[in-house]
Amino acid sequence: MGTPDQESRQASAYRYLPEMTVATALADNPAEHSPNQQLMPLTARVNALDHLEIGGCDVVALVQQFGSPLYVLDEVTLRTACRHYREAFRQYYPGESLVIYASKAWSCLAVCAIAHSEGLGMDVVSAGELITALQAGVNPKQIYLHGNNKSVQELQLAIESGCRIIVDNWYELQTLVNLGGEQPIPILLRLTPGIECHTHEYIRTGHLDSKFGFDPNQLDAVFQFVSQQPTLRCIGLHAHIGSQIFELQPHQDLGVVMAQWFVKAAHYGLPVQELSVGGGLGICYTEADDPPSIQAWVQVVATSVKTAFQAQGLTLPKLLSEPGRSLIGSACVTAYTVGSQKVVPDIRTYISVDGGMSDNPRPITYQSLYRALIANRLSAPHQTPVTIAGKHCESGDVLIKDALLPEKIQSGDILVVLATGAYNYSMASNYNRIPRPAAVVVKEGEANLILQRETWQDLLRQDRLPERLRSV
């Protein structure tokens, strides 16, 4: 807490922001808040200049130093989320557990290194994510390789590095049998649990009509086949039902289904000891979102697995979970600089920023909603509806329709979009040949570059111009 003067300044600055944000910004002990239930990073403050401060760094000053657009990652929020997961498993699950960061949410050396230093394993879905995790120092035994169409090279890399492979289908099983050597390859089998959940259809995976995992009708055949392969050692089962889920019931149901399948696997003599329940816990993108806390999610998952396994007379498995979004989503904001504006009389005002769908493809892909602030005038009432447009040649490149911002937006204002940590950088593209932004990690007033801004030279690096196409 600051002086009474600072406190009233903070309170007035946040008067126009959603209540949840106020609670976070004025919190005595941010570590008590579940990061996935916050719109802002836990260290977000307003400073004496009326600027947004994250991790003790003035976001406006960060843009001056590192340019824009800029991803600003708050280390405290990411570490707090990791700790909430680990501590909750310790509290609610009597057996062994491992939290595995789903690095598809944001894979880069610094993020993997932070998650690893908090004791998390790593879920990877490609050779690219795998080598990033390895280079960040993650123990290969705690790296789990996913994917519905892994290449032979990816499988070989996983085997040579000693990673766990989560086998998705018959083709992959057969490929692994062909690759097998003297040492049995440790694998987990991914099964489609047939559990529905309410989220965007593109990010649902647990229903039967999914491209991922073995169909439950085939379980006997799969278990029998695997049990006869001396080169494979099936150490566990895996399922993931979807992403950005607010319901707890599907996760509870999953424990029951998986316990039944463990019984079946044991019947075929498979040495299954690990159960992965995937990820999926949602976060707040707007004040209308109300996800359960990390602790509540873990409590349901752990209790359901414990109860279901005990009811079947099974020993408790090593319980793996694979959160991505709920670890890193709220830890990052993206700072843009406002450029042009267009007023369409009686319809809307477009405010254009210097990024858009290439650094955040979620609005155009999933119609995702976001919230924004003007970081250099935080106490100005954020009450005027405007539409925030990206700079790409596409009418759908709109980051936020009807965002509430201060009345007079000026070119040069720093606009911050909240909760951009998950599936933003990792899904970024060079559409329109726009270089990807830089990213910094902030902590206690220090900002460190973790991703260098791409340059125009980077864009041309892979281009080759055949001799016959060169103009003379």
Ligand code: LLP
């Ligand atoms: N495990 C598996 C096998 C997954 O497929 C996923 C996400 C996760 C774990 C992590 O789920 P999370 O805890 O992040 O919900 N691009 C989409 C999300 C795709 C999720 C893909 N799989 C988006 O931007 O919403």
